[in-house]
Amino acid sequence: MQVHQQVSEYSDAIDLMVNMGPQHPSTHGVFRLVIWVDGERIVKVEPHIGYLHRGSEKICESEQYSQIVTLFDRLDYVGNLNNELAFCLAVEKLTETVVPERAEYIRVILCELNRIASHMLFYGVYGLDVGATTPMLYGFRERERVQELFESVTGARMMHNYIRIGGVKEDVPDDFDKNVLILLDHLKRGVDECDRLLSQNEMFLARTKGVGIITGEDALDYGVTGPALRASGVIEDVRVTDPYSIYSRFDFGIPVGSNGDCWDRYYVRVEEMRESIKIVEQAISDIPDGDISAKVRRIIRPPVGEVFVRTESPRGDLGVFLVSDGSDKPYRVKVRPPSFANLQALEYMLEDTYIADAVLVLGSIDIIMGEVDR
Template sequence: MKEIINLPVSKIDEEEYHINMGPQHPSTHGVLRLVVSLQGEIVKNLKPHCGYIHRGIEKMCEKDTYPQIIHLTDRIDYLSSHISNHAVCLLVEKALEIEIPERVQYIRTIMDELTRIQSHQLWWSSFGMDLGGLTCFFYGLRDREMILDIWEETTGSRFLQSYNCPGGVMQDIHPNFQKKVHAFLKTFKKKIKDYDRILSGNVIFENRSQGVGILSKEDAISYGVTGPSGRGSGWSCDVRKTEPYSMYSKVQFNEVLRYECDTYSRYMVRMQEMHESMNIIEQLIDNIPAGDHSAKMKAVIKLPAGEYFQQVESARGELGLYVVSDGNKTPYRMKFRTPSFSNLSVLDHISRDMKIADLVAIGASLDLVIPDIDR
């Protein structure tokens, strides 16, 4: 207990005082605790305390078979659950060297991109709310609802889908799937203009975000800040481009990069990514080939002894999966390299000498999902 009471600050300054942002705080979006040293309103020092929802998923994985693990990965980053599922499936398929039907590749890619869009929608909603624009929250959630409906029809679940399974997907897509995705794209292309109108072009918003939380490209690489946050610093780190998986090598899309390195550029990257994701879905949705929705798999999946690594681009950044297998049906060791964990580590660095209000904006621009940090 002693170390908790002695607040972790290197030097005690008479002028400084500490506040606990969290574990219950509106802007930490979950149970994250930030011990912030303040001088007036200026953030001098910041220590994240995580682990409030640490569930020991890595330990649980050591007892579970690979199909079971998929259900745990949903709970890591609940906003990009499909992508986390995808990572496990890719790893198992790579280790077993299984050919996956093309139909599955298409479905998985479309689902990934839908996941990315809905995650960015929710991020946009809460970003607006963190800056005090409460209306944004409802705009974002309204449009997100359409994606959740699409998922509900096909996967039977709105949020934690566990739709992927090693070798394919759990069940074939619903007959309405394509029609509904088209409807969504048509609606959302109009609605996303509202997003720009209410937040992106707003002079208050621009003043709040431009020049705030500068993260240079070198720092982004050194701190391992991947995903849209890293690309906002001009670092080309999109796994979909660097290590393409599924259909990403075959579709045309741009990696969104911006070079301002501030909160605004991280914001704009995500806004652009929604357009790119819609672009990817448009290329795929009408061409889903006929075929089986799953490859033939053995009843018990055993990975050959060895070490495997698989990266995918989740909505928050690079999700890495490191598996040590001893040839059993359960992994010997499974490590999740989650994007939010690394992204959190940079928060202290980029929010120093900023105001509390900036800290909230920076935190929102990193798009932290707390279970993704804690696992």
């Protein structure tokens, strides 16, 4: 019998190059992954991005400040409201605009609901990545409830253009409080149901436990943020460590994992939905009456200067860097997209895993290509 010698040098071992994508069904967007394999084992990966590059940052330079909000909707098209908020916060910081209380509360409620919707999408799609079809139906059912509320408030299911510089577009409908409470009731049961359905499933555990491990230190070095970083045991949430808007008023926890594997990244998001529900509950109980927008000029001309704002989007640390030259258009807008940095760590996570797990690890980072390519 011949024993096949284990070859340590990659150059000899590589016998197959597998091309995944662009548009592999489970790659979450137009993304291409080139994988070199030795048998079933991944030797090297090379991610290719840029298929969705629209030059959003450059387009921002030719639009007026109030027109840019719609462009931010289209970056992370699953967490739209969080993106709008990040840009509006940057402009408000530069122009020293004080946002009315009621608008702040509406923003927080909608952003947290958006986080739940985004994580529900992740939950459903991640089930599909593993090979379970049912979670997708439950995840999308819960997400749809949130989308319905968004439609009643903003008039759109996805591209809201609702959060404006200085406040929000218009006041919420009269039955908003009632609808949110009903929604929360549904969501609480929905999250528990989803949790029971997938989290402790034996096959799910076998596929995700101990796969795609990244340590907290390495994750930070790669610039990984958000749920993916917290799954590695680093306690970091911009809402708590560098609070913006009115997040410092609410009482909520930061779910943290311990192993940094796929299951932790998944479960941190499930727990995060529960924390978001807590925030919305507190916000809806003390939402005050009053104005919904500060008095801002129709054409905003911020003073010369630059500002960097960090926010916690569903995917991680979303930063907006704004340079103003005193005119009605920004001189430079730079978005620090969380998915872009998180995706860099894919090479590290996929090292020495099986090719069947590649899609699983990619799914656990929860990337949105609109944000990666901008």
